[in-house]
Amino acid sequence: MVRLVFFFFLVRIVYPAGAQPASPLDRLVSVDARNERLADVLRAMSQQANFGFSYNPAVVNDTRTVTLRLSKQPVRVVLGRLFDGQTVSWKVRGNHVLLLGEGETRKEPSHFFLDGYIIDEQTGNRIGAASVYERTSLASTVSNPYGYYRLKLARDLPTNARVEVRKRLYAGESVTLGARQSRTVDVRLRPLPTPPAPATVAANNTPPPPAPIATRQPPVAADTTPTDLANRAPTLPPPPADSVSDTNRRTGWDQTLRSLERAYEVARQIIHRQNLDADTLYRPFQISLLPYIGSNHRLSNHVINHLSINLFSGTALGVTGIEVGGFMNHIRGNVQGVQLAGFANFVGHNVYGFQSAGFLNQTKGDVEGGQAAGFMNGVRGNVSGLQLAGFLNLVRGKATHSLQAAGWANKTEGDANRVIQLAGFSNRTRDLSNGLQVAGFINHARVVRRGVQIAPINVADSSGSVPIGLLSFVRQNGFRRFEVSANETFPVNLSYRTGVRRFYNLLTVGAKPMDLTGSPVWQAGYGVGTAFGLGRTWLVSVDVSSHAVWNSRTEVLFDNWKPALLLRGTPTLEKRFGRLALAAGPSVVFYHLSNATNPLQNTRLLISDSPAVDQLTFSNRNWTSWIGWQAGLRWTN
Structure with missing residues (x-):
């Protein structure tokens, strides 16, 4: 029930209800003017789309004559053609479009805008929820339900800067920036071949193949190819493969961790995560206060940092050096280095280095190095190294060449080879080879090969060594x-x-x-x-x-x-x-x-x-x- 409510809330945020009218700039109008006064053309547009224009005739010359012919195009496209080459801009206030002259806008701005529509190359339909970003500044936006995007860019970008456009199940596009001035660029995306059936994706938990990237130099003016577009919001993209996997197989602890990891993801970040899984960005340094409130902005989930400082909490794709968090660190990919947090570290893939947290370290992949936590270390993959926990060390995979020490228990669901387990209450593993288990109450292993169990109670299915304790139970060869x-x-x-x-x-x-x-x-x-x-x-x-x-x-x-x-x-x-x-x-x-x-x-x-x-x-x-x-x-x- 909670997931249904969240999904409905997400749809309402990203795609407003159909009963709400579109923005005046996204409404479709047709213009057929030959040497007509600008004022008459603007009046006809406002009558067609049911909105009003507001401007100062002293700065917007509405007596000049214009010639233009367009069919069923958004108002913003028509305005771009009417005022092409002029210092006139526009903005929306309620159901009015304000036309601003040069004297009414900020002079010599430090930024410019790239806007336009994202269009399906095959059907001509506009594409909503597409990700648009620039790699250097990490400026990003998402196309609205009518396919329109508007990206704010700094004028001091490198000469080779490009704008990337990505949409799940579409081939990616790269737009090369020319002059550093505002302009309109429509981008056409080519659909990828139909992916495997959802059941196959869910069973194998395999994401779709990375989208190929096409680079092109678009025209400055908007594409005016006529299309009969309905003002309707597109369907939300399906969730990624990992979110449609068998939920019933997840434990309550796994679902709790998953909820914590996504608690601070809002609608735009979820769209970026679905569209940009094949894109990786790199930064030598980042600092943030909260997730997506920092130097990596809304693309934090797709950036690998060398040095990362999260004053309270932060998220990133990876770390290759040091990450320090006052409260919590969240890495979607790998950690290669040192990760320190006052409360918890969450890693989506592997850790090659050392983690330390005041309460919890949770890694979905393997750990090669060390973990230290005030309460618990959790690893869903394999472990090789050191694990220290005030309460529990939990490993879902294998442990090799490791030392595990916990105040209460160590549990390794796979085999343990050359592992020492020290626990105040219990140790548990599947097969113990060339290892040692020492516990305050009980040790349990399925098979003990050249290992030693020392505890008041030792339990094994079979043992090739001598358990030492008050009571030892060996089922098969005991x-x-x-x-x-x-x-x-x-x-x-x-x-x-x-x-x-x-x-x-x-x-x-x-x-x-x-x-x-x-x-x-x-x-x-x-x-x-x-x-x-x-x-x-x-x-x-x-x-x-x-x-x-x-x-x-x-x-x-x-x-x-x-x-x-x-x-x-x-x-x-x-x-x-x-x-x-x-x-x-x-x-x-x-x-x-x-x-x-x-x-x-x-x-x-x-x-x-x-x-x-x-x-x-x-x-x-x-x-x-x-x-x-x-x-x-x-x-x-």
Whole structure:
């Protein structure tokens, strides 16, 4: 709904509603005068087109006789022929045309005007929304709905200065300037061959081919080829290919960025952007206050600058040196150099250099160099270099030879080759090769090849290295064991091992249902281990684990709970039978009391002589030990 309202508003700005009358200078009249007084000819014109002339007879000689024959031509064309060679100019006030003599205009102006109509070479229809500009001064204008243009030019232009005329789907024209004086030049544009169907353009997101440019020296006087022209506004040109692509595939973040980039584009800039995509201008320096309010004027979007200073915000086609913005920089093409902004940098294509922004760097292409942002760096292409962000680094493509550091997360949707990711919370990539992931909470990669993951939780589909953390999950070639076991202290234990063979994590809980007094005793532990195969069905694993031991008295659980500590080292031999396996082995156990309470004081160990734990000898620091055993049934992956 918002886009429909904006489109309607744009149409009303560029092409006024049909109910509004055309400017008196654009209305069509016919003249057939032979030695008639000028006053009579002007009166006949005003009656035909329903407007009035106003002038001072002291400076405009209306008693002279004129001879002229024209059919259905705009009033401004007829006036140009009537006053050809005379110092008479005209302007519109409401429904009146004011004729001004030499004494009523500024003498020796520093500028002159080039005006006329843009005409379709094949149909003879006038062309609205055509771009007219001069490369040196960047003076520009857009033809009105009736095809008329008026371009103000400085008299001190270079001798080789030319005026360029561009219209989407038409071949471009270049008009060579002669004498530096106001004149009328009609420009005829040749339509290009019919472009591919819109569906094909939208699917491939490929713009039409650049318009060829024809250079010609036009006549000074207006072309008077008779045409039967209707006073109607032409249809708005279709949007460029990138605006008709599949909007549903864009994320909310992408659409928000697109809205920000076009927020300051008004109707004339949108027309220039559609017409001048094949034209590139260059400037060594530019300064602006706001987009299109600066030394590059309304053609900012088509200029590549070497040094660019945006006091608040600015836009350009590219930068080849340094760009500094007090608030925001927007580049439609590439950045080759350094880009600094107080708030945000937006780049439509690639960055070859370094970007720094107080809040956001957003690049639609690749980045080769570095980015630093207070909040987020976003890249829709590939990255090679440095990324530093206070919150998030987001890369839609691949990362190579890079360092990514973020306060919260790094996310690379493509592969990461020779990349270091450092994040306060999480790192994510597709394939990690010869890289390192270090996170405060979780690392995730689809495939890890000769890379290392270090975090409390590491996740991978497959891994050719050793993840280091409290819990590691490797789906395809990982090591997983779910075990029901018994040992000399606790007859019932449930354990889960996860990771890779060379290094895995162990979680375990167990219980002794009743000690000598009939009370249950519990344990919960965590450990690490390693395993190596002895053939297809035999395996040896070594576990080292730490366990908290307590009994079930609620006052112990909720009032200054200090469980006893049990350390266990267990080598086991495993024999597989399909997915099931039997495992058994000896254990070395160390037991420590953290306070005077001994949760195992009424527990007998299932070893030789079945001693009670409280009968064992404790050191001065409340440590004791024994040799035990462990056996269990495992479910393997």
